[in-house]
Amino acid sequence: MNYQTLLQFRQQGLQRLMKHRFSWLIGVATLPFLGVLTAVAVAPGAAQQAPLEVREVSQSLALPALPGGESDGSRYWREERIQRGDTIARVLNRLGVGSDEANRFIHTAPVSRDVLKLRAGATLSVQINDQGELFGLRFLNDDENGEKVLVVIEKQGDQWQASAEPPRTEVIQAVRSIEIRTSLSGALAQAGVPVEVRTQLGEIFSDQLDTTRLQPGDRVNLVYETLLYKGSPIANGNVLAAEVQSGGKTWQAFYFAHDSESGAYYDAAGQSLRKGFSNQPVSNARISSGFGMRFHPVLRSLRMHEGIDYAAGSGTPIMATSDGVIDTIASQSGYGNVVIIKHNAKLSTLYAHMSRFEPKLTRGSKVSAGQVIGYVGSTGRSTGPHLHMEVRVNGQAVDPSTNALPVPGLSTQQRLAFRQQSVKLAANLKLLREIPVSVAQLE
Template identity: 65%
Template sequence: MNYRKLLQLPQKWTSRVVNNHAAWLGAIASLPFMGVLTAVAVTQGNSPEADKPPLQQHVTEALTLPPLQLAGSNTVRYWRDEAVQRGDTIARLLNRLGVRDSDATRFILSSPLSRDLLKLKTGATLSVELNDQGELFGLRFLNDDENGESVLVAIEKVGDNWQASADAPRTEAMQTVRAVEVTTSATGALAQAGVPVEVRTQLNEIFSDQFELSSMKRDDKINLVYETLLYNGAPLTTGNILAVEIERNGTQYQAFYFAHDSESGAYYDAAGKPLKKGFNLQPVAGARISSGFGMRFHPVLHALRMHQGIDYAAGTGTPILAPSDATVDTVAQQNGYGNVVILRHNNKLTTLYAHMSRFQPGLKAGNKVKAGEVIGYVGTTGRSTGPHLHMEVRINGQAVDPATTALPTRGLDNSERLAFSKQSVKLAANLKLLRDIPVNVAQLD
């Protein structure tokens, strides 16, 4: 045997490995497996140390993080709405929100606005402008002025100074749509779809001469177009229902609002016929409506009129008539209303007459009156800047527009019919869009 050749074998093998790149790669790739095998071999050895768990060492190193920069966070402002609770004042409510701005508090206490305007109504909404640090930049809320019309009370910081105002807010009208399918009740379905209570009450009265909204059953449908009034881009209140379509027991009903002038209007079907008969008489014969119901957008002034009723222009001493048969509910003097009479016409409908100069002699609560009977005389008592009759209509305590719910509804003349036709065609197209949608629409305003 040639031992010299045997000795040369490992030398040649080593040389090949060193000079062969593929071999190197294979060796490197096998290292993890070799390590595993080695570990197994050690573990399976007979050494007395083999049964001991391997030593572990924990290393903790503190890392220095760069400081978190919240650049400009105190410049971000946002509006927050807070419901006014019984007994709340502006100062108490701001304190509840964690706002403690002594400059703002001093300004509010010495504000040029009257104390009455700065009183908060229970259930109203106070909007405050804050930043993340709780700094106050402004607040606003709706309140009634001395004429009984709602204004937007605004207190805001401009630069380093505070200023206050109380004016009819300039608003934008936006059409809001709802497609609602009744599951249990119409009122519940409307509420679930986010339809405001004022709109629900108004809707109930539009078709009240034909059917009650409560008679609608499962799978009946309501398609609705109404106004939402925006102030600085945020919803402030609702306006009129512009168009509505109801499918009830397989029968379709439609209604379209038409403005007679800047202060009043009524609802008509697609053919232009009045939907409601209303009372037989107006409370002041031949008088014009000088100020309309306020929950709507004034098309000329481009401002919100938050008047809870309508005003008739009439001189002091003009007789005020009961517009229909009724029971006298109240004969009294009430703060802003002055001398006021309230008539109850049925279980849900009442009418109110304010600012009277005097009552009809002998009139008292519980009396029955007939349509056309005198209940009092026009005056300017209470919060009033001049003689007029203020009339309100309430359905279950909720104020609604007398012009669309109770007053006699007149027919349309030829020019009004043409205007109504053009307007109703556009609104009917919106209703058709809602009708074709297979699911409920809950539009986010």
């Protein structure tokens, strides 16, 4: 190797670097971030035959002190998805809450340890400051009755308090426009569509088309309700409007509330999209409490009511809404005396708070639509005699009034109200349809 040429190249390069002010400044500015500077010295004028003396000099350079930001006392919310095996302490630490602060909360929180056992897939929201001090938590949890409970714990001075009053919430319209690239389920999940809305979508159009067979290039547009608590989504309500475009055809559905507790889906002309079951579970009874978020009168907390309640006197016969097989007939702490009927591979119905079961019925018994399976009561967690009914699709609770019960036709006055409402929702669908690319959410 020609070391003389190498030496000249290094010397010329250093001279150019010294003359080029900008390059020199960059070199100097970089030194503090390198931490360790290594220099290689080459003796000038060394003969080619002489061995090249190489000396390595290492020196540690202290990094400049960064100015510490002073806290302005601001608090902010952070959210974390609960993973399998998580504990409340582990999640709090992951969100920036110090171990000591997390342990103090766990030992002084005014709720039971069972409530603090988070379920995988749930979202924990915590309010902290820059120092990792904890001021509040909120999350949805499940109880033994299958209902989702909103747990709100806040720090008042030096004490922790659990909310005992109905929290103030607001409902907004969330929209999604999804273009299918592989499968509908994958596209909906990638767009952040909640699982309950995905299930509801398949049931809305189940009498018109099989949404699981939609192909790449097909499109789905959705408008649905999202329930916010202090600006954060905690639950989802009804799908207000849905549109499926496939093979040059378009299907539309619009939700219409018959009253404050029930509703159904109709096409743009006001015709029902679902036939529903042929029977009501209780004859001539009104729905006293509908599907969705509500304030629980016994537990004094906001809960997700995953069924509907029928107001009926104790002893009123309860009938199977459709043919099926008894899957469960037992007494449970929340539901009381409960019967679950499996109607097909994906659909089941649940009937709770019965005073007693119809004699001779056991698990595996076949029942027909209209057959008496039990009698109205107030067993379990109940404020009085009534029937609590749920409809589940692949284990996911859906609104019975829109997915299983007989759908009434619209009166003249209802048709006018439906027309006014559906025109506004159709405008939202048109906006989504004209967007040239898929969007995850517009709010």
